[in-house]
Amino acid sequence: MKVEFYKHNIGEEEIRKVVEVLHSIFLTTGQVVYEFEDKFSHYLGCQHTIGLTSCTAALHLALLAYDIGPGDEVITTPMSFIATANAILHVGAKPVFVDVEPETGNINAELIEAAITPCTKAIMPVHLYGQMCDMKRLKAIADEHRLKVIEDCAHCIEGERDDIRPGQLSDAACFSFYATKNITSGEGGAVSTNNSDVADKLRRLRLHGMTKGAEERYGGKYQHWDMDILGWKYNMDNIQAALLLNQLERIEELMKRRQEICRRYEMALKNIDGLSFPRVLPNSKSARHLFTIWLDPNKRDSILWKLQENGVGVAVNFRSIHLMKYYKDTFGFEEGMFPAAERIGKSTISLPLYPKLTDHEVDFVIAKIKEALNF
Template sequence: MSEDKLAIHGGAPVRGRYLPYGRQVIDEEDIKSVIKVLQSDFITTGPAIEQFEADIARFTGAKYAVAFSSGTAALHGACFAAGIGEGDEVITTPMTFAASANCVLYQGGQPVFVDIDPLTYNLDPTLIKQNITEKTKAIIPVHFTGQPAELDEIIKIAREKKLVVIEDAAHALGAKYKNRSIGSIGDMTMFSFHPVKHITTGEGGMITTNNEKFYEKLLQFRTHGITRNQGLLRKNDGPWYYEMQFLGFNYRITDIQVSLGISQLKKIDGFIEKRKQLAEFYTKELGPIEEIILPHQLSHVDSSWHLYVLRLQLSKLTAGRKEIFQALQKENIGVNVHYIPVYLHPYYESLGFQKGICPVAESCYEEFITLPLFAGMDHRDVMDVVDAVKKVISHYSNK
């Protein structure tokens, strides 16, 4: 779109400085926590790792937690622990980042994409059974935007078919499903600590589980398949002895990173409360706009509000999503789109996936715009977003 066409909204942008859709919130206590580790004896594979794992386990109510170098690495570890291998099928949603399906491919498995619920944008439980075959090994529901998927229905299906449930909770640290904390429900749950998430370690991820066997496999998988656990060793030549018992990966996170996470986790309640307040303000201010559909919140879940996603009513607008997206960026609002359905990426097309298999997800993708939402936003920031949305939608309304 030309600059001239973008300028037709008139006047200067609603804000003079670009507002990103998400970013980390770092304070002096976080910095001091990192410095403390840098001045200690261990900067990797040290005691801070176990502390962070214990803190996350306590926060989520899980028995065990295993830290990884990224959320993707954590998902890979979960797929390994679940026994996913060559030819196994894993059901998941296309409305997610590619890692939710890539982790299956890493193990030689086959992702099976099931369409989403048109209200919540989460995996539709009513479609899961139709896609289960004798090759199905697991289900990976994604808690899109921080709103938990319908876990009771998904887990019931999984138990009937003897499948493993791996929750992708990259968006959902601090969320609850029927008053139960996400991280303590499924067989394994992955959290991400990327800078746009609720808390950050720079890069990093975590798997929580209540299953001791999964826990032991995860610990070993992130360290080349090596163990020093005397109960697992096949022989023992002495106190120095360790064994590589399978082909694992170097997916360790550092003490430097988790020292930031330990400090950040102390502020998690405040971060989530701020996100909820911002989301409530968006809903109040944007609710009357007929040309957009606001996020639908279920009464039995408590979202942690990682994202605030608008769905455009294109039939009521004179422009497509691309034009509206660019117009909002011209207002210095860092909107984004979550997500391109995974199977539409060229790599997945090369594997034989074709457009049309999940029509609801594809339709949503064409209509979604993600608004800025992070704990560091102030009232002026959120007002700027609201003003820009009203300005742009009003201009393109066909009323």
């Protein structure tokens, strides 16, 4: 038996919608993208969403939209995918890491103020594995020090904490629709904001800095365009949006099944010596993007490989960013600087988690974990 690490949720309705787009005139950014943006904003309770090609693009443009660049610092977490910190570098700013909460892997809000300098312009929290950071605390810190908050929500569309959802307290919230995400268009992303001026700027930034998109130029009487800002080529197309629309309608249904799978894992694995997993806080609704287990760092890789040999698809999310060669060489980061993040990075294994996973397959994964641990 083999259990894949991930299977997407694309079905016949998504395929039908894509075929409909392929038979239409507009394949690039048009009415299907605008429909998705409106529905995604409604789901979040945000005023504006701008569809993009990735969450990396969303982070990059959000920083640009708030005029963050060379000489500036952005406080973030080393426990994330490299795109979080890379986006800060792409605008010429410097990522300043603070350590994470040992029980969740999220940025430790109590350590942020000590990292603030006159160069600090923003905080970029990451809602790791789908559980939101303490946004009320982060917002209070940001307001006190006049900082922007740009959320990396690559793992967290459906999450909630203290009655706060993504995008509610931040200046921008950035989302991923990558192949393994809770809803997917293969590649894709979005940025949501409640600031109308910033939303307008983001729309221009996603398309070279042009004042009019293709549909506006060619959808009726031709309209001349101008370029009033230096932008990028990051616009979501109608094909990507077509894949997302029906998944968005089913997002809570898909979430319910992932929750059931996570609880099955938790019940079976909670009393095993040498194994732990991130804690979902009582006041939180995790989006349940990833289910990770934490093991003895000295045994992690051997267990990882044994699970693969026994038919279980696994991954590592993530090794700590500051210990990547580029970051060590560029900034002089060393082991021991962020011990909580380092411990997680050396001990973590991500297990299969997706709605198509059957109870039988979940039980197979559990059995193979116990076998690998000689439990």
